[in-house]
Amino acid sequence: METQDGPSQDRIKLVASTGDITTGYGTSLKATDGDTEAARSQDSTVSYFEKAQWTADGTTLLAYSSTNLVSGYIVPENLLTAGNELTLEPQAAIQLPETSIVLSGAPYFSLAEPWTQQLLVSARDHPIQLFCLTPSSSPSSTASTHPPISSYPFTKARSETFLTATSLIWPSPGTHFIAGSRSLLARFDLQRTGEEPVTRIRTIPSERHLSKGGGVGMRGDVSALGGQLMDTGNGVGLVAAGTWTRWVGLYDFTQAGKCVATWGIAAAVRETHMKSEQSEETRGIGGDGITQTIWSPCGRYLIICERKSRGALIYDVRVMGKLLGHLTGRDALGNQRVACDVFPGMNKNSGFEVWSGTSNGVVKVWEGVGSLEGPHAPAWEWAAHQSTIGNACLHSSGAVVATCAGSWEFPDGDDELADDSPSNSGQSHSNDSEGDSDVEAHSTADQMPWTHRRNKESSLKLWSIGGAPTLTQDAE
Incomplete structure (x- = not known):
């Protein structure tokens, strides 16, 4: 395997970056209210990037941070010709009032048409909401806090309690979107503002009794949804749903959400352990709940990623539930989501590529x-x-890959006292005024280890890929 501690100019090259936003110089912090302190949480830790995705036209990157800020970064026109590293500045931002579980950009997003610059957001105890990513007047202006342009209630049929959409896909042409919740899939009509889903598909026969239906289907929160692209380019064929309980289901929404197959992946993970006994991966790939289901560009293979895992499973859907192989060395060892991306290979018979942080x-x-x-x-x-990479997503041209990274760490032992991070330094400054407050502060901190967290590096970077075609933008 070719390893690059410092990427070579002919293979991969850093062409643009936000810089480390945890240092206080990051441009995305300005998008809150012009004061870097606004990007800090109550315990003084700085915001970090959690996830990013390309818009449908490939002109913009949507990034979501831990302070519930959605930022839009327009890719510079001279990205591949500048000759030096460019600075990424957010051109638009939305400050969400609640933590977003999932978000998805419009499949018809176009930089040339402002009305298309929309995104769906799901938060706990709220309807699914549609926001418009309004451009900011200046990089340092206040992030938009305007209300959503429409909302879509997602409630239990009998109690009217809000359900949380724990996964979401919004396929082309964009007239409908699909949300996943606990043992349930729902299809919404985008034009039916304020209305419940047009279709509900239960992943188990009954929520109340496990024995009903003989255990058919899959129980648990639908944590991942992946759509199989159709040959026509519009809509999706099969939708692969994954759960925290490590089950996968295939549903055909061209036939009103008919269930095609369901299977558990725990046995397949044990199979990777046996296949890896002769290699360094003697423990198998592990896993503790599905975080992503993604289809190959040809739509034949399904890749399943889990948290606390050292790999990913590969299925050939022509033989339902049978493991074809698995990727090794994909170290997603924490609870944080680590998403991968796929790209066609050099020719149709050589397979495809998988890129992952x-x-x-x-x-x-x-x-x-x-x-x-x-x-x-x-x-x-x-x-x-220098921290967990939440996303490594390729531009549709194959010329650029975007990486989004950020996380917290929890020092233990004597490292906590010696730490000079913003979290701990802020705590010590506030305790200097009274002599007995230090004892009380340490006692409280011992009871709440969460207050000892500190930021690791967080940034959004764009890398050019050697030998790839020229990057093009649809916007004029």
């Missing part, structure tokens, strides 16, 4: 996926960040 800030690339059975090691990698 890891918990230690390294991006890894697997080539020829789908062409081999059993364990599949990464072909090459490079150190992109």
